[in-house]
Amino acid sequence: MSKFLNIFLPAASGTALALGLAFGLAGRDYNKSTIESLEIQLDQANARTSAAQNTSDAQNEVVQALQDRLTTVEANLAAAASQIGSVAEPAPLKADTYQIGRLALSEEIAAWDVDVLPDGRGLPVGSGDVFTGEEVFADQCAACHGDFAEGVDNWPVLAGGFDTLADEDPIKTVGSYWPHLSTVWDYINRSMPFGAAGTLTADETYAIVAYILYSNDMVDDDFVLSQENFADFEMHNKDGFVLDDRAETEYAAWRTEPCMKNCKEEVEVTMRSVFLVETPPEGGSNSVMNSATIDGLPSFSATGPAFIPAATVAPKAPAATKAIVEEVSAEDQEAQLIDDGKKVFKKCRACHEVGEGAKNGSGPHLNGIVGRTMGSVDGFKYSKVFAAALDDGLVWDDEALASFLEKPKSYMKGTKMAFSGLKKASDQQAVIEYLRTFGE
Ligand code: HEC
Ligand code: HEC
Secondary structure, eight states, rough: OOOHHHHHHHHHHHHHHHHHHHHHHTTTTTTTHHHHHHHHHHHHHHHHHHHHHHOOHHHHHHHHHHHHHHHHHHHHHHHHHHHHHOOOOOOOOHHHHHHHOOOOOHHHHOOOOOOOOOOOOTTTTTTEEHHHHHHHHHTHHHHHHHTTOOOSSSSOOOOTTTTTSSSSOOOOTTTTSOOHHHHHHHHHHHOTTTTTTTOOHHHHHHHHHHHHHHTTTSSOOEEEEEEETEEEEEEETTOOOOHHHHHHHHHHHHOOOOOSSSSSSOOOOOGGGGOOOSOOOOOOOHHHHTTGGGGGGGOOTTTGGGGSSSHOOOOOOOHHHHHHHHHSSSHHHHHHHHHHHHHHHHTTTTTOOOOOTOOOSSSSTTTTOOOOOOOOOOOOHHHOHHHHOOOOOOOOOHHHHHHHHOHHHHTTTOOOOOOOOOOOHHHHHHHHHHHTTTOO
């Protein structure tokens, strides 16, 4: 390298001189950047020429096919537009201002422009009847929303709930709550079936919407929905929404100039967020951590114990504390566990009764469940998997109960117990101990 420089330096500086002169001269008409940009443009032109020469017949065919497709789409759009009425033209693009980008193809705009307005603008041409809708719905939607749009487990309910909107716990469904039919069409078209959005045809969507209306008792079974009768359809809750006028009402009343800096005169750290954690570390307790002060800041380690502040770990009379712990008898522990179990059972009470006179609810009564044959309560209609367990004579012992309660749906595939499970082993144990106190 240095050798190269030594040999060529004189020559190179000579060249630079000559170039400088050349630019100086050229500067009369062109500045340097103009020349450079002309050079770049020339290079690009050359590259384009050779690329063009390389363009194969196959590529030409692709271009032709795309153009044909575009023509068809444009024709369809024009037809659709004339059916629906005038759709506003997209604003002209400012391609010349920034010298970048290109005008979007009408095909591209059409792919994005899928919104449907309450008056039916934006709907594609098409139609669908209740009967077809029922079939598509059973295929594509019922797994989550139920055969009659009544909702499975916690998946959204799409039908019913009329006259509940003023209740404390209103059931907001398409039928009871949604003010415009266009939202139903638009939402389903964009986002359903969950996980396979965009796979429905326009006719299928019309049919499904017709079926959902039917499930809500809003149309008869021979109803056909199309872009023509769409806008005439009125939803129950069409007047239930009001324009947001808070800018004049509430907003003005609440509005004061917000403080953006130095809002508090004196700032003092009173608590560290680590002491406020919801979940105590293994063996730790919230109260211990919450009573820690910043003077006795704990040190932290991955293994844990040092997490509890030294100051509170070493109370004044450690021996006394220990003695109390030892005094807690096995009986007391048992009582504590049963008490905990009673709390856990709150999660079950909506469906299960225990104790004297316990009846079957949505689930069977649970008296004597520990040691009871699975699926054996008279008069309760169990699922198939429970019926099979009864036939096999399977019995609920502690272990089976714990596994079932941890993950009901995987332990008993096909169970109709709609409960997600008790994750914590301690909760499972506690509720089992509680249930054990109820004999036959
Ligand atoms: C895999 C389960 C699943 C399937 C299958 C499914 N959905 Fe949904 N659906 C959902 C979930 C989850 C939501 C709630 C989504 C949210 O709130 O973001 C929902 C919401 C909806 C809603 C809005 C409900 C409301 O009140 O907010 C409608 C309408 C709907 N789905 C219709 C359909 C239709 C029609 C199909 C069949 C073409 C379908 N869904 C298939 C899971 C599913
Ligand atoms: C949403 C209602 C619901 C909730 C909540 C619920 N269960 Fe169930 N449970 C059921 C139904 C329904 C069955 C019957 C299952 C079947 O037939 O598939 C059942 C069955 C059982 C069985 C088997 C009964 C037998 O006769 O074999 C046990 C045990 C049980 N539940 C315990 C619990 C416990 C404990 C909880 C709370 C932690 C709980 N369940 C929460 C509805 C519920």
